[in-house]
Amino acid sequence: MEKIIFHIDVNNAFLSWTAIDLLNKGYKEDIRNIVSVIGGDEKTRNGIVLSKSTPAKKYGIKTAETLYSARKKYKDVKVFPADHKYYSIMSKKLFKLLSNYSPDIEVASIDECYLDYGKIKNLYGDELKFAYMLKDKIRSDLGFTVNIGIANNKLCAKMASDFEKPDKVHTLYTSEIKDKMWPLPIEDLFGIGRSSAQRLKEIGINTIGELANININKIEKIFKNQSKHVIEIANGIDDSELELFWEAKGISNEITLPKDERNIEVLNEKLLMLSEMVSKRLRKEGKYANTICVILKDNNFIRKSHQRSLKNPTNITNEIYITSKEILREFYKGEGIRLIGLRLDNLSIKENYQINLFENIEEKNKDEKIDRIIDEINDKLGNNTITKASLKNSKK
């Protein structure tokens, strides 16, 4: 069976979805048609562009740049806050619509997915016709536009959906790689980021085609034993399968602080909050963490992290909090901290206990039960209703 993969990508997802939300609420203007962006709050140092309208793009405004910088490009750019809950609803609507046609969908992020069309071609016929029908149906049913890339593997489908936007269908079949992909600049290749692109340009490689045809020796210093793989992606070679069942390998939350912080007591309070956030998500997944990692970003934007493997996996808020405090104390040197984060890794399904004479299993089970009850109450009454108070009184 011929492999035919679709990559479906929402155009300017956050901005489009906010535009729909605003129109539903009676807002007169469709912000997709003006110079506008979705941005964070500058007062809390979250002032970056998360999504931009097509007109904003025309003024050179880019995702992830500061609002300050965006305003320099267009003084009166309209800035709207993100609404992640609403985005999640719209995302689910999209995937639900798509699942009416195929069960073989890989959700790649909140606003994009892969669909295995090869498996359903005998039902729906020509892929190009179907793609046009699908994109128009999404637009009429859900109110936003998508790009659809069609190819013989995931990589090329992804590349194709990134061609001209918005509201377009493109193909990048294996036979079209030379003509459609090789002339593109090297930084357009999926998997080549800023750092790799820079180093490739330094050795005179500027297009995907140049990379595709390079002698492997010339890039081995840069890419080590990934060199073969890098040349393959430049040739549009990718035999990876769709991953239909995604499971998180780690759970993390981070916060940027309103000002640089040097007070370890304040940092500990943030760790308490982060412990509550990550451990609640962990319990919801029914999992246990084997590794706890504390992340710091200092006022020079340097990230540092320290982690610890646990003797026994846990999902208990207080255990995670106590451990994270110890880790922080071990490596915090008093520098101004801009961001603090907490990550749980090496997740396992069941507590894989080795008998530990010094640990009271019944006590642990009780702690976990209490945490779950707290989760339930907070879900009903809104977050942080009882958690902090109960923890502050808990034993060290």
Add this chain to the structure above:
DNA sequence: TCTGGGGTCCTAGGACCC
């Protein structure tokens, strides 16, 4: 009024074991 947050994968070095 400068630079988010949530992920994955890879590398390299050290510890440890045989």
Add this chain to the structure above:
DNA sequence: TCTGGGGTCCTAGGACCC
């Protein structure tokens, strides 16, 4: 009297993606 080498696990950091 001159220090192997493979395998695995842990840790820290970097690159990349949306």
